[in-house]
Amino acid sequence: MCPIIRRTSTYRYTVIRMAFDIEKLLRDEVRDLPIYSPGKSPEEIARELCIEDCIKMASNENPLGPSPKAMEAMAQALSTVNIYPDGDSYTLRQALADKLGLRPECLMVSHGVDEALDLMAYAFLSRDDEMVVGEPTFTSYELAARTMGALVRRVPLKDYCQDIPGMLDAVNEKTAMMVLCSPLNPTGTAVSRTELELVLNSLPENKILIFDEAYIEYATDPGLPHALEYLKDYPGLVITRTFSKIYGLAGLRVGYAICSPEVRGALEKVKLPFNVNRLGQVAALASLEDEEHVRRSREENERGKQRIYRLLEELGLEYVPTQANFILVNNGNYADLFDRLLRRGVIVRAGEPLGIPGHIRITVGDEHQNDRLEQALRAIVAEG
Ligand SMILES: Cc1ncc(COP(=O)(O)O)c(C=O)c1O
Secondary structure, three states, X not given: OXXXXXXXXXXXXEEEEEOOOHHHHOOHHHHOOOOOOOOOOHHHHHHHHOOOOOEEOOOOOOOOXXXXXXXXXXXXXXXXXXXXXXXXXXXXXXXXXXXXXOOHHHEEEEOHHHHHHHHHHHHHOOOOOEEEEEEOOXXXXXXXXXXXOOEEEEEEOEOOEOOXXXXXXXOOOOEEEEEEEOXXXXXXXOOOHHHHHHHHXXXXXXXXXXXXXXXXXXXXXXXXXOHHHHOOOOOOEXXXXXXXOOOOOOOOOOEEEEOOHHHHHHHHHHOOOOOOOHHHHHHHHHHHHOHHHHHHHHHHHHHHHHHHHHHHHHHOOOEEOOOOOEEEEEOOOOOOHHHHHHHOXXXXXXXXXXXXXXXXXXXXXXXXXXXXXXXXXXXXXXHO
């Protein structure tokens, strides 16, 4: 109930109560929508558990931070934030196009990949449509589709990998979109060249394939596809990438979709006028040019990854070899591994909310974070 005060005579005011039933107002699609759960922050843990020196290895951020060039570019741009940003992200789009060898018409810069996914859903999904995804996978695909009332067909993973034949079997005349995540969050496995070609060649006409490569810059397997090469022959292919991961700009929210000019034109219609802020645009541009920072970030990740692999093997904990900057670990005999790490000030992601109970997902950290992880894991295993 919402009180409303109405003047009933010169000196009298009456409080009127009006019925306000949120359930009646809500769209059916939104009523049952779960809220995205981002995992715990060190501040939350400090408040809840009174642990002050927590480290976060949970959200697949770059532990080296942003490129120094990005910080400098932002410092210079600070005095211009009274001016709206370029709604078209023209300079950044041009730079991405040059780097990727594409026309700028094939690029849509967005407020993170999350926005690109929403735009895809706004533009292409409605109540009678279906989306095919792996289970588990990154949850934003499903949230975007369900917001538009589309039905999501989830196809369980096989051996921690997206089951490509199974996903193709789930396609029917109502399917508007399939989403492949490669490397896959939360397992770190990736789609091979053969698998991508199978999907592109098997999907019936007029279907969209979103190929989410948020972590692709970390991948080391030479057998992975260069998805960009398929764009010219498959106008329904949409590749998504981000500045949140290896470029270290998660807090600024900049991502992009690489697609046909036709798809881009559709996304233009539904995006906000100024979707990417000024600081984000200049920081992304400077980050793109700082290849040294990307190289260091990749090397640091590789070093940390190998170190965590060795540690897990020594402690007898099973893990999934990763193409990304996170490692999925089987809890094994330590059912409450997530909580026990948390109590030692190490925040990782619990498998349950990611749709893979019995596991934790650890973001590869810098040396200090990996030291803390090692101490905590050793102590837990020693306790039994
Ligand atoms: C697979 C995947 N895609 C997209 C995103 C979102 O990226 P952005 O920060 O650009 O919205 C994430 C974030 O964790 C992710 O794991």
